[in-house]
Amino acid sequence: MIAFWLAVVVGMVVAVAYVALGVQAFFRVRRDVLALAASGETPELDETALDDADANTFTWKALGAVVVSTTVIVLLGVNSLFWYLPPILAIGSAVAVVAAFVIDRRSIK
Numbered sequence: 001m002i003a004f005w006l007a008v009v010v011g012m013v014v015a016v017a018y019v020a021l022g023v024q025a026f027f028r029v030r031r032d033v034l035a036l037a038a039s040g041e042t043p044e045l046d047e048t049a050l051d052d053a054d055a056n057t058f059t060w061k062a063l064g065a066v067v068v069s070t071t072v073i074v075l076l077g078v079n080s081l082f083w084y085l086p087p088i089l090a091i092g093s094a095v096a097v098v099a100a101f102v103i104d105r106r107s108i109k
Contacts, residue, residue, distance in 0.1 A: 007087050014094045021101035028108070 036043060072089070075082040 003084070007091070011087070011091050011094075014091055014098060017098045018094050018101075021098060021105070025101055025104065028105075 072082075072085055075085065
């Protein structure tokens with residue numbers, strides 16, 4: 001039972017950070033877009049931003065995600081111990097997104 005309450009507390013902290021940083025990023029992007037529109041400038045697109053190598057690795061990443069997701073679903077039917085995986089993976093994914101928001105915010109300044 002203590003694992004449940006620990007997960008609830010950690011999940012709530014991560015959820016608050018996730019939403020707060022997401023809202024901040026939304027308002028920052030909105031402010032930048034409105035400032036660009038008010039100046040009348042057109043944004044310059046970097047055509048080299050999406051390299052062919054990046055596009056080719058997406059297929060492998062997507063395939064890996066499907067395999068891992070299917071494995072987790074299969075494990076849920078094998079043993080009740082694996083029912084701890086989805087909340088742990090969800091919180092871990094949210095922590096990764098929070099870290100990405102923080103890194104993005106630091107790179108802007």
